[in-house]
Amino acid sequence: MKELADNIIEIEHVSKKFGRVVALDDVSLTVERGEVVVIIGPSGSGKSTLLRCINHLESVDSGRIVVDGIPLTQAKNIDKVRAEVGMVFQLFNLFPHLTALQNITLAQTVVRKTSASEATSLARDLLAKVGIPEKADAYPAQLSGGQQQRVAIARALAMQPRIMLFDEPTSALDPEMIKEVLDVMLDLAREGMTMVVVSHEMGFVKAAAKRIIFMCEGHVIEETTPDGLSLSACKEERTRQFLGKILS
Amino acid sequence: MTVKTRPVQNKTSETTPEEKSLWQRLDRWWLLFVGVVVLTLWLTQTRPDPYRRILVYLEDGLRVTVGVTVVSFVFIVLVGLIGGLGRISKNPLIKGVASVYVEIVRGIPLLVQLMFIYYASPIVIRGLGESLAKSWPAMSARLIAIKINPFVAAIVGLTICYGAYMSEIFRAGIESIPKGQMEAARSLGMGYLQSMRFVVLPQAIRMILPPVGNEFVALLKDSSLVSVVAVADLTRRGREFMASTFMALETWLMVALVYLLMTLFLSRIVAYIEERTNYSR
Numbered sequence: 209m210k211e212l213a214d215n216i217i218e219i220e221h222v223s224k225k226f227g228r229v230v231a232l233d234d235v236s237l238t239v240e241r242g243e244v245v246v247i248i249g250p251s252g253s254g255k256s257t258l259l260r261c262i263n264h265l266e267s268v269d270s271g272r273i274v275v276d277g278i279p280l281t282q283a284k285n286i287d288k289v290r291a292e293v294g295m296v297f298q299l300f301n302l303f304p305h306l307t308a309l310q311n312i313t314l315a316q317t318v319v320r321k322t323s324a325s326e327a328t329s330l331a332r333d334l335l336a337k338v339g340i341p342e343k344a345d346a347y348p349a350q351l352s353g354g355q356q357q358r359v360a361i362a363r364a365l366a367m368q369p370r371i372m373l374f375d376e377p378t379s380a381l382d383p384e385m386i387k388e389v390l391d392v393m394l395d396l397a398r399e400g401m402t403m404v405v406v407s408h409e410m411g412f413v414k415a416a417a418k419r420i421i422f423m424c425e426g427h428v429i430e431e432t433t434p435d436g437l438s439l440s441a442c443k444e445e446r447t448r449q450f451l452g453k454i455l456s
Numbered sequence: 457m458t459v460k461t462r463p464v465q466n467k468t469s470e471t472t473p474e475e476k477s478l479w480q481r482l483d484r485w486w487l488l489f490v491g492v493v494v495l496t497l498w499l500t501q502t503r504p505d506p507y508r509r510i511l512v513y514l515e516d517g518l519r520v521t522v523g524v525t526v527v528s529f530v531f532i533v534l535v536g537l538i539g540g541l542g543r544i545s546k547n548p549l550i551k552g553v554a555s556v557y558v559e560i561v562r563g564i565p566l567l568v569q570l571m572f573i574y575y576a577s578p579i580v581i582r583g584l585g586e587s588l589a590k591s592w593p594a595m596s597a598r599l600i601a602i603k604i605n606p607f608v609a610a611i612v613g614l615t616i617c618y619g620a621y622m623s624e625i626f627r628a629g630i631e632s633i634p635k636g637q638m639e640a641a642r643s644l645g646m647g648y649l650q651s652m653r654f655v656v657l658p659q660a661i662r663m664i665l666p667p668v669g670n671e672f673v674a675l676l677k678d679s680s681l682v683s684v685v686a687v688a689d690l691t692r693r694g695r696e697f698m699a700s701t702f703m704a705l706e707t708w709l710m711v712a713l714v715y716l717l718m719t720l721f722l723s724r725i726v727a728y729i730e731e732r733t734n735y736s737r
Contacts, residue, residue, distance in 0.1 A: 265639055291645030301640035305658050314654055315644035360640075367644055 216241045216371060216402050217262060222271030224257055231257040232268070233426035239371075244403045244416050249423035250450055255406040258423070259373050262404065263293040276370055291319055294364030298376040300356045302348040308335065308359045309344040312366045320367070327366075334362035338392050354385030361392055372396065374405040408454050422447045485727075489720050496713050506703055510694075510710040517693030518714060524607070524689060525676045528614040532675070533668070535619030540626025541652070554623065561620035567681050570613040574685035578604050610682035618675055625671065629664035630656060662733055669726035673719050680715075690714060 217239040224232040231254045239245050247255045260266045261273060264286050273280045275289050303311050312331035316322040322330075335341045338358035340351075348356055357377055364372060374393065378386040390412050397403055397416040405412070413420060414434050422430040422444070430447045499507040542554030561569070585599030633656050641651035683692035694711040698704050 263643055265643060287645050287647055290643055293643070295640075295643040297636060297640060299636055301634075301636035303637065303640070303655050303659075305662070315641075315646055318650050318654060319645040363644070 214241050215239065216276050217404070218272075218274040219258070219262075220272045220274075222258075222261060222268045222273060224254075224261065224266060224268050230426045232261070234271070235423075235426070235428055236271075237421065237428060239402060239404060241370075242400045242402055243418050244397045244401075244405065245419050245421060246405045246407060246413050246417040247421045247423055248406075248408055248413075248450070248454075252425075253423040254426040255423050256375050259295075259375050259404060259406055262371075262373055263290050263295055265295075287319075291315075291367050292370050294361075294367060294369035294372040296357070296360050296364055296372065296374045296377045298379050300348070300353070300360045300380075302356055302360055302363070304348050307345050307347055308340075308351065308362075311348070311359055312363045315363070316366050330366055331362070334365050335359070337365075337395075338362045339388065352385060353381045354388045357381065357385075357389045358392055361389075361396075365396075371402045371404070374403065374407065376406050378407065378409055410455065422450070424450075485720070485724055489717075489724070492713060492716055492720065496710075496717070499710075506701065506706045507710060510697055510703075510707055511714075513697050514690060514693050514710065514714060517688055517690040520688055521676070521679055521690040524610055524614070524682060524687065525672075525679045528611045528618065528679070529672055529675060531611065531615040532618040532622050532671070535615055536622025536626045539619060539623025540630060543623060543627040544630055558620045558623055561617055566613070566617045566678055567684065569617050570610065570681055570685050573613045573616075574604060574606065574609040577609075578602070606682075606686040609685050610679075610687045613685070614675065614679065614682070618671060618678075622668070622671060625664050625667050626660070629660035632663055633659050665733055666726060666730040669722070669729055673722045673726065676718060676722065677715065 215238045217237070219235060219237040222232055222235045223230075233254075235254070235258060237245075237258075247258065249255050257266055261268050261280075262275060264273075264280050268280075276292055278285050278289050280286065280289060302308075303314070306314060309328065309331050312334060313324070313327040316327040316330065317324060332341065332344060335344055338361055340355050340358055343351060343355060343359070348359070351359065361372075361377075377393070378389050381389065386409065390409060393403070393405070393412060394416055403416075405417075407413070417434050420432050420434065421428055422432070424446050430444045500511060539554050539557065542550050543558065545551045545554070581599055581602055585596045585602075588596040588599065630652075637655050637659065638651055641655040642648070646654070679689060680691040683689050683695065688696075690711060694707050698707040701707070
């Protein structure tokens with residue numbers, strides 16, 4: 209029993225098609241509690257789809273996903289799982305009609321039924337944690353991309369999730385803003401948060417990743433550690449090709 | 457014509473509308489509005505008979521027109537919200553019902569719909585009542601006894617018709633909000649209806665305020681059609697006055713001026729809302 213519980217995410221033989229396009233083909237992956245797993249791979253390889261399947265933003269065609277002991281099959285489970293799993297999107301997806309603070313308190317009060325004062329104090333703590341306590345009353349349109357993404361991270365953390373999913377969190381940011389977001393993510397990793405990250409930020413990969421999954425055309429074709437992340441250490445030709453491009 | 461160059465604005469600073477001088481505020485709308493007001497006043501002052509008499513006679517009708525329009529509009533917004541959500545539902549049955557409703561209603565003129573509800577639906581209800589005479593006598597008696605109140609018929613007719621158009625406005629408004637908003641809300645553990653209520657609809661409503669306002673103006677004008685189903689609205693009162701005095705020109709001039717005053721005023725409010733929503737985006 210103990211052993212089972214330590215695998216916080218279990219993905220077994222998952223396949224997913226969009227029309228005729230195969231997005232995931234018999235993918236299996238387990239993530240341990242407290243582990244930081246980075247998924248890399250060329251675009252269209254199914255990285256984001258896999259991530260979105262973990263909190264059921266996409267449904268799978270076949271296979272099984274178990275998150276923290278809850279199988280993602282019945283509709284009843286889905287909202288429960290989603291509250292445990294924080295998700296950060298490439299385009300932030302902040303709610304533009306709400307202030308930064310309200311973005312963070314909304315789900316707490318609606319889903320967790322937290323009192324407004326409690327939700328607000330947690331939100332202020334989280335804004336301080338991501339380094340922008342002074343932006344509590346700013347609307348998303350008044351924030352820079354990096355600030356917006358940090359609010360988005362705070363919003364996900366407010367639900368006190370056990371797992372955080374990051375879908376290319378820095379791809380839409382200007383280079384000078386990438387670091388401020390990565391720093392927040394690194395802090396989270398150090399605190400022992402379980403994280404699954406789709407990203408090509410090699411700085412983050414080297415500093416925080418425990419495992420690196422390489423995906424290509426819907427398959428997991430190679431798994432390695434940051435130390436093994438060099439051209440010579442990779443077994444697969446396709447991995448070497450891809451790494452050659454992003455490491456240079 | 458001088459070429460206007462737009463100053464580059466700081467993205468974060470709020471753009472406040474510049475204080476316009478009194479002269480700039482007197483645009484075409486104001487001239488028209490003031491013109492209509494002056495004409496109305498001039499007519500009623502210089503020739504109280506018949507113009508003032510007509511106006512006094514129309515007063516009850518004006519109240520009915522405003523009442524029917526406002527009450528219908530409340531129901532129309534409700535139907536539009538439900539219909540709009542139905543049109544984007546993933547459930548094929550709900551989506552089908554909503555789509556069939558919209559398609560049928562949009563294909564039938566409002567006048568015909570009102571006639572149908574007032575004159576034809578009592579026959580349908582009575583027929584239904586008679587067919588239930590044996591199996592459910594209590595219900596049967598109740599159905600046969602139903603008399604259609606003209607006000608109810610008018611409000612039901614306007615609601616059914618405008619509700620269909622309003623559904624399309626709501627659908628378009630909801631669909632204009634990026635999918636990521638719903639996904640972000642759902643990923644925080646909020647349910648579909650919670651996400652709609654707290655995240656998608658507040659944004660969608662801001663987007664659709666101008667077309668919804670235009671619908672209100674159109675409804676106010678189309679409410680004149682309820683005069684055919686025995687509702688004593690502004691138009692019907694005008695017809696009654698004309699029938700008893702034979703002053704067609706004077707009567708319809710006054711009726712037209714009263715409608716025009718209301719619609720000019722309302723369309724200005726819609727324009728103001730439009731301006732505001734442009735600023736916030």
